[in-house]
Amino acid sequence: MNALLLGLMNERNKPAGADVKVEVLVADEHPVIRLGLKTLLNESDDMSCGGEAADGHQTLESIRQREWGLVVLDLCMPGRSGLELIKLIKVERPRLPILIFSAHREELYAVRAIRTGASGYLTKRADGNLLLSAMRRVASGRLFVSQKVTELLATHPVQDTESLPHTRLTDREYSIFSRIVSGAKLTDIADELSLSIKTVSTHKSHILDKMTLGGQVELVHYAIEHKLLDATRG
Numbered sequence: 001m002n003a004l005l006l007g008l009m010n011e012r013n014k015p016a017g018a019d020v021k022v023e024v025l026v027a028d029e030h031p032v033i034r035l036g037l038k039t040l041l042n043e044s045d046d047m048s049c050g051g052e053a054a055d056g057h058q059t060l061e062s063i064r065q066r067e068w069g070l071v072v073l074d075l076c077m078p079g080r081s082g083l084e085l086i087k088l089i090k091v092e093r094p095r096l097p098i099l100i101f102s103a104h105r106e107e108l109y110a111v112r113a114i115r116t117g118a119s120g121y122l123t124k125r126a127d128g129n130l131l132l133s134a135m136r137r138v139a140s141g142r143l144f145v146s147q148k149v150t151e152l153l154a155t156h157p158v159q160d161t162e163s164l165p166h167t168r169l170t171d172r173e174y175s176i177f178s179r180i181v182s183g184a185k186l187t188d189i190a191d192e193l194s195l196s197i198k199t200v201s202t203h204k205s206h207i208l209d210k211m212t213l214g215g216q217v218e219l220v221h222y223a224i225e226h227k228l229l230d231a232t233r234g
Contacts, residue, residue, distance in 0.1 A: 022069035022139045023050035027059040027085075028101070029078055033124075037072060037101075040128050047135060056080025063092050070139040073118075075102040075109055079194045083109070083116055083171035090117040099138045101131070108178065108228060110149045112171060120144030165211035166228065173210070176203045180216060181223035 026037045038049040053059040056079035075082030099120040100113045110121040120138040134144045190200045
């Protein structure tokens, strides 16, 4: 583990000068994850779970209703993808810190999430101490990234005309691409993202055009070659 993460894990439970608990919005589609995060937060001295959201619509509604100190956001949210939610949250609350807490490997989404406006990215393999440290860091206005994410950011310049085809996809297209190559049916993708099957099919066509690939089999081969298959999806 790199020195940054070790340092974060050794931070004291209550940062100096913290007089008021940070109110955290926990946005995750899984009730068990929300319960775990709520318990972890409410047992800390300086943070508390002020609300929960199970889908993208609830997340945005909660953002609009009150002020928050931090949003802990999953990337797989029904109704809106996590990447889209980051953009929408930043439109509503430009200064609101967002920590992505995701089952997706860092290689798949971390760079996109940070560049879209998130202040940190942590996978769900992390333990509770590291998660609390990441939340405190992001809530204080700082960036939380692991050594791996730092390297990914350094090797993926913002403007790169020679970039790989999948980096040219929009956030919505990339979200659909990741689901297609993981074996999801177009009807299931449409239901999960609250889109029509026609819209998903149109996105698929645009993905194939942008990546100059001939069909789903080639998409899967591309994902395997570039280590983009998401093992968290069934």
